Amino acid sequence: MNDDPPRTERTRLAVAGARATTEAVISGQPRKDVIKNTVFAALLLVAILIALAGLAALLIQAFVKGRPELSLDLFTESGSSDPTIAGFRQAILGSLMLIGGVIVLVVPLGVGAAIYLEEYGSREKWWNRLIELNIQNLAAVPSIIYGILGLGFIVRGPLDLGFTVFAGSITLALLVLPIVIIAAREAIRAVPPSIREGALALGATKWQTIRRQVLPASISGIATGVILAVSRAFGETAPLLLVGAATFVTFDPQFFSGDYTALPVQIFQYATRPQDEFRILSAAGIIVLLVILLAMNSFAIWLRNRYEQKW
Amino acid sequence: MERMTDEQRHAEQAAAHESAAQRGLSQAIAVDAERPKKDLSREKVFELKDVSVRYDGKPAVKEITFDVFKHNITALIGPSGCGKSTLIRCFNRMNDLIPSATVEGEILYHGQDLYGPNVDPVQARKLIGMVFQKPNPFPKSIYHNIAFGPRTLGMKGNMDEIVEKALRGAALWDEVKDRLGDNAYGMSGGQQQRLCIARCIAVEPDVILMDEPCSALDPISTGKIEDLMFELKDEFSIVIVTHNMQQAARVSDMTAFLIVELDADEQNRWGRIVEYDDTEKIFTNPSDPRTEDYVTGKVG
Amino acid sequence: MEARDIAASGAAGITRRLEAPSPRYGEKLIYVALFACAILSVLTTTAIVIALIGPTVGFFGDVPVADFLFGTDWAPAFEPASFGVLPLVVGTLSVTLWGMLFAIPLGLGAAIYLSEYANPRVRKVIKPILEILAGIPTVAIGFFAVTFITPEILQTIFPSAGIFLALAGGLGIGLMVIPIIASISEDAMRAVPGGLREGAYAMGATKMRVATRVVFPAALSGIVASIVLAISRAVGETMIVVLAAGSTPNLTFNPIESIQAMTAYIAVTATGEIAQGTIKYDTIFAVGSLLFVMTLILNIISIRFVRRFREVYE
Numbered sequence: 001m002n003d004d005p006p007r008t009e010r011t012r013l014a015v016a017g018a019r020a021t022t023e024a025v026i027s028g029q030p031r032k033d034v035i036k037n038t039v040f041a042a043l044l045l046v047a048i049l050i051a052l053a054g055l056a057a058l059l060i061q062a063f064v065k066g067r068p069e070l071s072l073d074l075f076t077e078s079g080s081s082d083p084t085i086a087g088f089r090q091a092i093l094g095s096l097m098l099i100g101g102v103i104v105l106v107v108p109l110g111v112g113a114a115i116y117l118e119e120y121g122s123r124e125k126w127w128n129r130l131i132e133l134n135i136q137n138l139a140a141v142p143s144i145i146y147g148i149l150g151l152g153f154i155v156r157g158p159l160d161l162g163f164t165v166f167a168g169s170i171t172l173a174l175l176v177l178p179i180v181i182i183a184a185r186e187a188i189r190a191v192p193p194s195i196r197e198g199a200l201a202l203g204a205t206k207w208q209t210i211r212r213q214v215l216p217a218s219i220s221g222i223a224t225g226v227i228l229a230v231s232r233a234f235g236e237t238a239p240l241l242l243v244g245a246a247t248f249v250t251f252d253p254q255f256f257s258g259d260y261t262a263l264p265v266q267i268f269q270y271a272t273r274p275q276d277e278f279r280i281l282s283a284a285g286i287i288v289l290l291v292i293l294l295a296m297n298s299f300a301i302w303l304r305n306r307y308e309q310k311w
Numbered sequence: 312m313e314r315m316t317d318e319q320r321h322a323e324q325a326a327a328h329e330s331a332a333q334r335g336l337s338q339a340i341a342v343d344a345e346r347p348k349k350d351l352s353r354e355k356v357f358e359l360k361d362v363s364v365r366y367d368g369k370p371a372v373k374e375i376t377f378d379v380f381k382h383n384i385t386a387l388i389g390p391s392g393c394g395k396s397t398l399i400r401c402f403n404r405m406n407d408l409i410p411s412a413t414v415e416g417e418i419l420y421h422g423q424d425l426y427g428p429n430v431d432p433v434q435a436r437k438l439i440g441m442v443f444q445k446p447n448p449f450p451k452s453i454y455h456n457i458a459f460g461p462r463t464l465g466m467k468g469n470m471d472e473i474v475e476k477a478l479r480g481a482a483l484w485d486e487v488k489d490r491l492g493d494n495a496y497g498m499s500g501g502q503q504q505r506l507c508i509a510r511c512i513a514v515e516p517d518v519i520l521m522d523e524p525c526s527a528l529d530p531i532s533t534g535k536i537e538d539l540m541f542e543l544k545d546e547f548s549i550v551i552v553t554h555n556m557q558q559a560a561r562v563s564d565m566t567a568f569l570i571v572e573l574d575a576d577e578q579n580r581w582g583r584i585v586e587y588d589d590t591e592k593i594f595t596n597p598s599d600p601r602t603e604d605y606v607t608g609k610v611g
Numbered sequence: 612m613e614a615r616d617i618a619a620s621g622a623a624g625i626t627r628r629l630e631a632p633s634p635r636y637g638e639k640l641i642y643v644a645l646f647a648c649a650i651l652s653v654l655t656t657t658a659i660v661i662a663l664i665g666p667t668v669g670f671f672g673d674v675p676v677a678d679f680l681f682g683t684d685w686a687p688a689f690e691p692a693s694f695g696v697l698p699l700v701v702g703t704l705s706v707t708l709w710g711m712l713f714a715i716p717l718g719l720g721a722a723i724y725l726s727e728y729a730n731p732r733v734r735k736v737i738k739p740i741l742e743i744l745a746g747i748p749t750v751a752i753g754f755f756a757v758t759f760i761t762p763e764i765l766q767t768i769f770p771s772a773g774i775f776l777a778l779a780g781g782l783g784i785g786l787m788v789i790p791i792i793a794s795i796s797e798d799a800m801r802a803v804p805g806g807l808r809e810g811a812y813a814m815g816a817t818k819m820r821v822a823t824r825v826v827f828p829a830a831l832s833g834i835v836a837s838i839v840l841a842i843s844r845a846v847g848e849t850m851i852v853v854l855a856a857g858s859t860p861n862l863t864f865n866p867i868e869s870i871q872a873m874t875a876y877i878a879v880t881a882t883g884e885i886a887q888g889t890i891k892y893d894t895i896f897a898v899g900s901l902l903f904v905m906t907l908i909l910n911i912i913s914i915r916f917v918r919r920f921r922e923v924y925e
Contacts, residue, residue, distance in 0.1 A: 016828065022814060033817055040819040041728060047720025048737060051793075054786045055744045058755040065758065112648030120645060122410065134652040140840070140910045141903070142847025144874050145659060148899045151881060152662030174655050181652075194447035198507070201403065202460040202514055203437025207641045212463060213449055235748030238849035238878060246882040264750045271754050271854060279758060286751045293746065309450060421627050431631030438627055517627055 066283030083277035101169025110180030147242030163244025183225020389569035394582030481509035501532025702870035709781025718792025753854030756783035780856030799833020
């Protein structure tokens with residue numbers, strides 16, 4: 001008869017923990033322990049406080065430095081080499097156009113891929129596993145590599161769209177697509193199978209079931225995912241540097257042709273200028289950027305709380 | 312004789328069932344004097360010949376052969392694990408949704424091979440509706456729940472009228488007519504199940520399959536649905552799976568009794584039909600001793 | 612009777628055929644369209660590889676692979692040009708190293724605190740704040756690093772330091788990845804079954820002991836996964852290093868010297884004026900390929916650890 005418990009991972013961990021604890025309890029000295037414990041807990045608290053302090057310092061510094069330049073002129077003045085009249089007009093317009101393009105691309109493609117993977121693709125087939133592996137990998141590829149993809153494939157190369165907002169939108173859309181797919185899949189998966197069975201048993205086709213019952217029931221989760229993706233795309237700089245948003249632009253951008261810039265890119269450009277006035281402008285731009293992102297994320301949270309489907 | 316109220320009838324049935332359990336169930340049928348007459352035309356809706364279902368090769372039911380008749384309520388009874396749910400899901404091709412399931416044998420629906428090469432499962436499900444064990448209304452309004460089927464199938468006609476007709480048919484109209492816009496999830500379990508029945512009949516099926524429709528409901532709701540079945544069988548043919556013998560005795564015209572069989576080394580188990588006959592015969596004078604053991608409560 | 616009305620107007624005389632009323636082409640079309648959406652991911656990866664490979668192969672036609680991988684002098688614009696990539700790699704690793712030294716204790720400390728010590732009210736406040744930190748655009752972090760961390764903090768401690776320091780980039784990156792380490796490690800720790808903790812507490816163990824000797828080892832795979840993921844993000848990060856760490860390739864791990872990371876080189880070069888087809892243009896893709904391979908390996912390692920962490924408890 002075997003007296004040892006089964007050697008599963010869980011048992012091993014439990015045994016190790018029990019052994020360590022017993023040793024400590026038997027050999028430990030109570031007073032020393034109390035001091036050690038308090039110090040430890042204090043260190044943990046310090047760790048969190050440093051992280052929070054870092055965030056606070058970042059926000060406060062941006063606000064303090066950029067405040068002098070905060071005015072509505074930021075939105076109306078064009079980019080310029082003269083800091084006294086420079087603004088973010090083209091940058092903001094460019095960013096809005098970019099994320100407009102991103103939304104148009106990412107919603108159908110992302111939700112479509114999510115529907116396929118959750119409703120149609122069986123994990124037994126190798127190509128479905130390959131698709132999932134690719135999505136997982138693409139979610140972790142550095143953003144500048146997407147810039148290289150844009151430069152080599154979209155701006156030049158096969159698509160040859162030139163340094164346009166359109167090309168920038170595609171590049172950013174590919175970057176954030178995994179976010180939408182993952183969020184949409186979770187939302188779709190949360191719909192109970194009984195809903196699908198009920199619809200199918202009435203004589204609805206698979207697509208009718210998805211379109212008329214599953215998707216409406218998962219819309220809240222999908223919308224949240226889209227907004228998160230869009231806000232990520234709004235703050236991205238590196239890929240845009242490679243697909244042409246770095247040019248110095250003084251007239252309003254167009255979608256399919258012509259030069260453009262984006263808010264984070266303009267912030268970056270002002271930040272690299274030697275004059276301190278540009279640094280101040282840059283900080284003001286950061287405030288605008290953070291406020292817009294805060295608005296987007298708050299909207300996403302509100303949306304989720306208001307329309308979440310509770311099963 | 313004064314007509315009994317529903318509550319009085321249900322209470323009397325409940326009392327009868329308790330004593331019936333002790334005396335054997337033959338009494339249970341006799342109590343319900345207002346039971347509608349059985350349709351004796353014997354027109355066949357389904358004909359099953361040697362139907363077996365396997366999951367990943369392992370049998371779940373074996374060699375089922377019997378016929379389902381029009382405008383009858385046909386009950387499938389038997390101990391748990393005998394594959395009643397698996398079997399009923401063959402009737403509307405719902406087993407198609409399970410990739411590991413295979414169906415052998417022949418099922419004829421009004422003479423057509425239900426699993427024939429030209430058969431569209433979606434069309435089959437329109438004609439053969441299903442009500443599930445746990446009520447599963449859509450997370451939308453009562454109106455939408457009923458209207459979904461007709462709209463999706465492109466049925467013509469005034470939607471308001473279709474919805475009202477279906478709700479009346481499920482004995483739910485009076486309770487909800489003033490709150491059709493309310494979310495279905497706010498209804499009680501019994502109401503939700505009647506909503507699911509209304510939803511089912513709104514698409515004008517030929518057959519209604521019911522997979523233990525009352526097992527998640529309280530006795531009063533159960534009684535209401537059993538009464539509803541009597542009304543519905545005039546226009547539809549009903550097949551019901553139930554683990555509640557008394558319900559089968561109360562409600563059905565024909566009863567099929569299934570048992571669990573084990574193979575030699577007790578690794579696999581599957582269901583097999585033992586007896587299929589008029590309900591009255593099954594519960595008062597069954598041909599097979601195994602049936603008698605089951606209906607008299609000697610075995611569970 | 613009500614039910615009779617339904618049938619009289621409907622089912623009684625209607626066909627009960629089982630064939631489809633229409634060929635249902637729409638369903639097949641939908642399937643193809645949805646499949647196309649999903650296959651886009653594979654196409655994207657392929658496109659990335661294609662975009663990288665062409666010019667990289669061209670690059671290695673002119674520069675021997677060994678010179679590239681093991682050379683210690685990166686000067687593509689000089690005459691004669693030198694293409695040893697090690698200074699860029701070391702620059703990236705240096706920033707990553709300093710960043711991790713900063714982020715790992717803070718991230719794990721936060722994770723342990725949230726998982727073992729904090730009451731629900733405190734968690735409700737701190738977790739969203741960490742999520743806010745995770746959402747700060749990297750250009751803002753880079754700006755903060757070069758306009759605040761460097762002048763106020765680093766130049767005070769190291770008077771000899773210049774405007775650009777590897778350490779400044781490192782601290783910025785560290786700040787960026789703390790939420791990653793904290794949230795994934797905290798998930799891993801919370802997944803440790805309560806029974807393990809309770810057994811230890813029942814024997815008189817202190818909270819610190821339980822946290823460090825029971826929970827931490829049990830959650831190790833998840834913790835390692837979070838660190839590997841953070842390293843991968845750090846290696847691939849661009850804006851912080853461009854703004855704060857410098858643009859002079861420098862083969863050193865010295866934190867107070869200015870360096871250039873791989874990502875910074877790519878960003879700066881691609882925004883400059885260089886002609887297509889030249890070697891200098893191709894260096895963008897060669898360095899990019901190396902970066903892609905490095906992060907790919909890190910991601911594979913991380914996924915392995917995540918899988919192990921899931922297996923233990925599921």
